[in-house]
Amino acid sequence: MSVKHYGIFLAYAPTVDLRNQGLGRYLAAFLKGAADRDDLHFVLVCPSWSGKELQALLASEGVPRDRYEIRSPGQKPIVLRGFEAYQAYQKRPRKKPLRQRLIDWSHQTRVAAMRRIEERLAQAYSFSALLPLLLGLVILALIALILSPIGLIAMMVFLSGRLVRRAIQRIARPLFGLTGRLQRALRHPKEDGLVLRLYQLMDKAESNRMLQLIDELRHVRAWYSPTAFWPAFNEIRAPRLMCVPDVVLAEFPVGFSHVGGDRFLANFASVESAILSGQNFVTYSDSVKWETLVDRYAVPAANVAVIHHAPNDLAPWITVSGFADIHAATRRYCETLFVRALGKSSNPDYARTFFNRSARFLFYASQFRPNKNLIALLSAYEYLLRRRLIGHKLILTGKPHAWPPIEKFLADHHLENEVLCLHGLEIQELAACYKLADLAVNPSLSEGGCPFTFTEALSVDTPVVMARIPVTEEVLTDPELQEMTFFDPYDWKDMAHRIEWALSHRDELLAAQRRTYADLAQRSWTDVVNEHIEVLERIATAGSQPGNLKAA
C-alpha cells in the first residue's frame, strides 16, 4: 500500500513544555488517531529547540513511534544554548562556597584535634604520659609562630581585598548594572525587551531554516499547522491548511491586556498576520468559523472547514484490570494518583499532610486565563461552601501566582485551604482527578470548540456542568440535556444552583450525559484525522486554488 506523507508545522518558542499545553495534548491525540491508518505518515517539522520536548510529549502520551518522524534544523542557536547552559548551571546541585568549605574544614579539624587532646588527657595516668601531648602542643605553637607573618600578610590581603573590592564596585557600578540586567534577563527572559527582540530575530532565522528544510521534503503532499501563532507557515511553498482554534485575545481585550505585556501583543500580531496571509483554514467550531474568521477577518466561508474534536478518553490511563473488583481497584489506584497530585499543590503546607484520599471535590481542569471565568466560579463555590454548606473542595489546575486576581480572591475570601490548585499534572493524575471528582465544571466564557471537559469527565463516569456558550450548544444539542447541564456563565448564582442541583441529582445527570457521551464516542480521532486528510488532500490536488473545504 502506498503511503501518503503529510507535514505538521510546529514553531513553539524555547522553554515551552508541550505537556502543559492544550495544543500539545491535541497533537498527541491527533497522531494517535492516525495510528489506525497504515497509509499515512506524518512529518513533524519543528525548531531545533523543540525536538526533544516533542519526543517526550508524544512518548508520554503513548503515540506509536512508527506513525511520525520529527525533523528539525541542525544545531540550536548559540544564544539559546548559552541560555540553556546557564539554566542547567543554575539548577546544579550547589556545593558550598570555597570560603564556607574552608571554614567548615578548619572547624572540623579543630574539633577533631580538641577531641584527641581531651582523650589523651583523660587517659593520662602520669605526667610522663602527658609528655607526647605537651610536645605536640609546643610544635603546634612553633608552627603557628612561623606561619604568623604569613597569616598576618594573608589577613592584610583579605582586609585590603575588601577595601579594593569596594573601590572596584564603585568604579565599575555601570558594568555591574549591566550584569544585573543580564541576570534579570536570564531569570525572566520573557519579560526582557532585549531578550524578546533577540528571540524574534532568532525565531525568524529558525523559521527560515525550517522553511528550507520543508522545501526539501517534496514527498510531503500538504502541510498543516495546528495553530495560528506562526505566520511563517504561510511561506511554505506547498498546499497548506492552518487551524485557527480561536483568537481569544480579541474577545477579551481588557482581561488579556493585563497578561503577558507586550509579548502577548506581539503574539497577537503574529496570529492576525498568520490569518490575514493564510488561505485555507480549519476551525473546531462553526462559531469560530463565522464569528472570528468570516466576520472579523473577512475570510471566505468556503475556505474554512469545520472539524469537531473527537472525545478525549481518559479511561485507559487509570483503568485497572486483572482484579475481582476492577472498580474498587481502579478507584484505589486513582486515590494513589490523587495523593501524588496533591503534592503539586500551590499550597504545599496544607496539602502535604492532607490524608483523606476519599475527599469529595469539584474539578475544573484549565489554565488560568481571562476567558476561563474563574472569578465567577470561585464566587459560586464560596457561596456553595459557606451558605449552602456542600462541604466539597474545589480543585483547579492553574497557577494562582501567575494570575493575580485569582490569588487575591483566594486570600481575601480565605479559600486557600478549600480551593486547591494542582499544576503540572501528568495525564494519569488528571484522569484520576476527573474520576474521583463528584462533578466536573467548566465555566469558560469562550473556547475554540466544545471543551474537552465533557468527554474527559464522562469517559471516566463523572458528570459535568458547563457554561452555555455557542461552542457547547453546537455539540450538546439535546434540549433536555442542555437544561440539566448548562448554566449562565454570566450569573454566578445560576452556576451555583446548577452545581448544587447536579450534586444532589448526580445519578440522574450522569445517566442522561452517558447517553450523549455514547453518541459522541462514536467519533474517534481517526475520524478527525480522516477529515483533516480529506481537506489536505483536496488542497493538495487543487494546488492553492480555493474551493469548498467543508469535510464530507
Place this chain on the structure above:
Amino acid sequence: MNKSRPARVMWLLNHTSARKFEIPMLKSIGINEIFLPKSFPMDPDFRSASIDWSEDQFLTIPKEDLDELNAVDWYTGGTRNAWEIASRHFDACFFIVLYDTAILKLASKHFKGALLLRAYGLSSPVTYSSLLDFKTQGLGLIWAKRAGRRFYFAKAYEHLDQVESSTLQKRSLYLPLGLHDVSVTDQWQGKDKRIFFVCPGVGFNPYYQAIYSRFISDFSGLPYAIAGEQPVQVNDPAVLGYTPLAVHEENMRQMRLMFYHSTEPNHIHYHPFEAIRAGMPLVFMAGGMLDRLGGAGLPGRCETVREARVKIERMLNDDWKLIERIRQTQAVLLDPMKAENCAQAWRDGFQRLFAELATTRTEQAQRPLKRKRIAVIVPAIYRGGSLCGAKLLAQAIYQGSRQFNEAAEVVFLHLDEEAAYPDEALADLFPGVSRRVFKWKKMRRGEARRAMRYAGHATWEPQVGQYLVAEDGMNQLLDCDLWLVISDRLSAPLLPLRPCVHMVYDYLQRYVPLVAHDSEQLFLDVARQAEQVLVTSDFTRNDAMQYAGLPAHKVVKLPMLAPMFSDQSEYCSPAKPGYFVWTTNLAQHKNHANAFKALRWYYEKLGGVLDCLVTGVNTHHFFKDPLPHLAEATAMIKGSALLRKRVHWKGELAANDYQRTLARAAFLWHAGKIDNGTFSVIEAASLGVPALSSDYPAMREIDQQFALNLAWMNADEPKAMAEQLKQMESTHPARRGLLPSKSQLAEHGTDRLAGEYWNAIRECL
C-alpha cells in the same frame, strides 16, 4: 506453644508464590493449622495476590470465630475483637507492613502470640526500619518494641537485617524463602529470537516505569518482549500484558533468553528462577541477590550493561556455545531455594519462637494489671457550655471504662488560673474524677528531641520550632496513658510523648474568618498528628475529613453529651410567660446583626409581646469596647428605644439562676448561624421549655438525637426570623407537648452514652 492444643499460625499474606512454599514448609515442621486471609486490597500492587480457602478445613477453632476472622480486613489492621479471638486460638502471626502499618500497631497491642514481620527485602535504599519510621512518624519501631520478645523480624534472606536498625536486628529470625518446585523441566527450544524481559506495572508504578525506560534505552535496536502483569494498559506493542497460561508457557519455551536487570542487594524476583527451571538461559546483572545465591561466577553474569548487550547479541546471533554454557551452569542458583535446604532453618526458628513464647506467656501471666489513667485537658480558659462539655466528657470516660470492666482513672486538667477556675466552677466534676492544674510550657527543638529520645523515640525529629508540654509541676502528665485534649486550639503541637486524642467540636473557621491563615495551619496540624479526633456531629465529621484532611478511620463520631437538669420541681412555668431567653455569647458566628434586625422587626412591625432576656458568657460586655463584628448590632440597639426597652441583658447567670430563668420562659431562642450545635436547647427541653432554632445541619442532628421537635427559622433572613418569633408567641404552649419526656431524655444521659466514649478511647491506649 500451648500444650493443650495444637500449634496454630496465622499467615496474613496473599502472595501466591510465597504461599505455595511457606504453607507446606510450616506443615513440614509440624504446624498443620494455618489461617489464611480471605481478602486483600484491590490495589494494583497486589497483582500477585490470590485467596486460598483450602486451609480452613484443617482449623479446629469454633466456626463462629473462624467466620469472624474470615470477614476481617487484616491489611488495614483488623479489629480489636478479631485480634482477641486470634489471641485465644493462634500462637504466631505472619504479617507485612508494605500496605498499611496499622496491622503492626493493632497486633502489637491486642495479639498475645508471636508477631512475625515477614521480610522479603526492599529496593535500596529503603529498609524496613526506614519504611516503618516514615509511614508511622517514628512510632513503628516503638510498636515493635512494645511486643517485646514476641516480635520477630522474619527475614527471608539471611543478610536482610544487616541494613536494619538494632531494634529489628535484635529480633531477627531467619525463615528462608524458597520455591515450591525447583525441578528443571528443560523444555526450552529458544526459536524466538527476542529478549524476554519481565517488568510488571509499567503503566502505573514509577519504580517499574523507570526500569522499563532504562531497559528500552539500554537495549534499543534489539528485539524484545516485555512480560509481567500490567494492571494499567501500556501503549507499547512489545509489552505483552496479560497472556493466557498456554501462551506464557510457550514464551518460556521459545524466547531466546531472559534478561534480569536487578542489582538490588536485598530483593529478588521469582521470574529468574522460573527461567532457570524452564531451561531458558538467564543473563543477569552483577551486584544483585543472585550473586549471593551462587551466581558470582556464572557465565550469564554481567558487570556492565555493555557486557550484557554483547552477550545478548551473541545469543540472538546463534552463539549456541555461550547459550549452552549458561544453561548448563545456572541451575546452581536453584539450590538455596530448595525446600530441603530451607527446612532446618524453619525448624530452628520455630523452636526458638515457641520457647520464647512460652517464657513470655508465663512472665506476662504473673504481672499485675495496671490501671489506665486518662488525662482530660482543657487547653484554654473555657466557661459556659465548653467547660460543661469537658466535664461531661471526663464523666463519660470514667463511667464508660467501668461499664467495660476496665476501670480507668480520669484526671481533669485545667489551666492554673484561680480566677478562671474557682472551686465552685468545678464543684460538679463527677465524683471519682480527680482535678489537677497545669501551665503550658514551650520546648525548643533541642529540648524536645532530647525528651523524645529519653522516652524511647529513637528516630523522632522535630518538625517545627517548638512544642508544648503540660507542666503540672510533677512529671508533665507522663503518669497518664492518654491525653484527651478538648479542641485543637493549641499554639504549638503537643510533644507526642503519649497518644493524643482531640475532641473537636467544630471547624468554624471553614465558614467564618475566625483565625489567621498561619494559625489555621497550626490547628490543622494538631488534628493531623493526633491518634484520633472525636466529633459529636456528622457535620463536623465531614469537616474533619474534607477540611482538616483526616482519613475516615481517624475520625470517630460520638453522640453529643448534654447536661440534664434533673430536678425542676421548684421551677414552675408561669401560665403566661412574659419573655423568651436568648442564650448567646460574643463570638462572630452567633449572628448578632441578623438577630437584632429580627428583634427590631418583631417589636416594631409585628408588635411582639414577649421581652427578650439575653444571657451567656461575656454578654454583659456587649457594649463595652464592642468587637468589630458587633458594631452593626451595637449601633442598632443604640438607635432603637424599643430594643433598649424590650431586650434585657442578664449576663452570665449562675447555674441555678439560669435554670430558674429558663424554666419560666416561653421558649429558648437560638439564633447562631453555624457551629456544632448548642445543648442549650436540650437544657431547655429538660425544663419543659421548647426552642426556636436557626436551621443548620448540627442543630438538625441534635433535634434528631434528642427528639426535641425544634421550631426552625432561616438565620440569614431577619424578617423570617421575626415572623417565627411572632409565631412562637402562640405556639409555644402546644410545643411543650412535643418535647421528649424525662425518661426519653434520660436515654441520652451521659451514663447511657459513656460506653461509646470509652469504646473509642480504649482503641488509642
